[in-house]
Amino acid sequence: MRRPADAPKTLRLASETPPTELAAQFEVRCTRILDADGRLRAPLPEPFADASALTSVYEEMLALRLFDAKAVALQRTGRLGTYPSCLGQEATAVAIGRTMAREDVLLGTYRETGTMLARGVLMSEIFLYWSGDERGSAYSGPDAPKQDFPICVPIATHAPHAVGVAYAMKLKREPRVAVCVLGDGATSKGDFYEALNGAGVWQLPLVFVVVNNEWAISVPRSAQTRAQTLAQKAISAGIPGEQVDGNDVIAVHSVLQRAMAKARDGGGPHVVEALTYRLHDHTTADDATRYRTAEDVERAKRLDPLARLRQYLVRERLWNEQQEAAAREACNARVEQAVAEFLAVPPRHPSSMFEHLFAELPAALHEQRDAVRGADHE
């Protein structure tokens, strides 16, 4: 634009950055109680002052590891389809399960096997699902968490569901909590941010657990985002975010227990980033040697959540080899029983694909269903 002729030819330019004032300040804390060598860095929090709670949480992690290994073996022998192992992530999975109340709602990914088991989903159903059978998500067991969402496969797409679930809880004034579990890769998606933002706006009883296992298939955490922590993404939505050593079951339990109690009491949402490591391939269809070194994995193994707690228990004389052997035997027996139950499930009739499409199958679809039924009778 042309200047009027009488205007000064140049304006005085600022010689330095204009003054600013502090608008906001944030920090992200990380909790770690049991170090990699199984030594306590802080006093044991509730409920772990009671030794039986410690041995029981260890046994639960052990059971998960044995179940997971069995699932991988079943895939290798053709009994299951693609299966995503949770090897190395047992502490976080078990701690989530233990800190949720029965009436809470879990919305998780495909790697929440440990939490699902803790919630009352049957081992045989988990096998059934990964064998390619919808009945695995029917949660038919006596203690089944009927309102828990089924496994979410498309990344982060379940985060907005959790907002709806938590909104309903708040609307109905129920002291319940929605727990949304996602991976590190999920934090790159807009769905995650939209959900965080909504949870913040309405101050919902919703706890997000970001299980940062360092790998989104082949893409490392460092290539996923420039952000120093994933927990800090919560802050952009006005939600507190914190980190916890995800391989320290005591710390994860403690942090989650606090976050859930706060959410339940109307204190609003919370984000917990659990730092762990995916020791196995992404799934049985993946080969992690293509993108990470054996040294990387060896380094991560030194932080193994089971070994860490076992070291502590053994040092404190709360656990010994006989107990370990007995626990393994008992777990394996349970897993084998579940395998037998899974293998005994009769196949579904092909026409079952029409069974739960709608509450009542529309007339427009009867012909297709009848054709599938008829094909079987021929």
Next chain:
Amino acid sequence: MSEITLVEAVTQALAHELEADEHVVVLGEDVGANGGVFRATAGLQQRFGTARVFDTPLAETLIAGMSIGLAAQGLRPVAEMQFMGFIYPAIDQLLNHAARLRNRTCGRMSCPLVLRSPMGAGIHAPEHHSESTETLFAHIPGLRVVIPSSPARAYGLLLAAIRDPDPVVFLEPTRLYRLAKEEVPDTGDALPLDVCFVLREGKDVTLVTWGATTRETLAAAAALADEGIEAEVIDVATIAPLDINTILESVGKTGRCVIAHEAARNVGVGAEIAARIADRGLLTLLAPIKRVTGYDTIVPLAKLEQSYLPTPERIAAAARETLEAA
């Protein structure tokens, strides 16, 4: 009793269900104090409170996704998408989750949500506000797609959609929002989903349509009547799942069929209807099936949008063509 517009019929249905069923909640962008950009939710927040009629952040994935969570918890969410051009993030949620939640849990969970959205051209709106992409939704198994074409059908079908135990995409033709009025008593009586409505009976040719194009189709039928041609007009209303039997019955009687819709022709719902007639009604046909549709182009901006839309003249011409064939 006073007459109301289609958009007022939507409001009346929402108010009726909010009053009758405490599980119904209404959410979306600007649906609260503002009453929606088309005023479809006018007065509802004032009447039913900010907890049950609430504005969301500007986030379509969240709106669609949280509706699934609300529905799974036993509520009956009716979510508004502001314009069809903004609905596409919701397809991920509808296709991957809403439409399959019941199926993938073997009936343990269900998803009784309604996603309302304006659709179609003809109101001189800005870019991205004029598309008719119902076929994208009709292709999703487990999802109902309902399009009203009059105030009475908007009221009755929306009541049915809200009460339906499964997810429904409810597309409201913006061009009809305020174009005509009729008496719509607030009786709470729903109209049936999954069935076509025969709007006019005739023996010579069947005109199949839905949404805003119903108006042009009825005008075409009136013009044809002046020439002594009796056209039967069918409003499909629920485009998925499709009530093909009503259409087949009519085509069996007339032997001729013209399908008119505003959406682009390629892989439009008209193609499915034509294929089904070819499959089960071919021998009753006296003439090839004709389609009068939007063109396979980007919907033009306001200045040319009238040229894009099917007109009564084009529909009537296609009908005459079928009559000339035999």
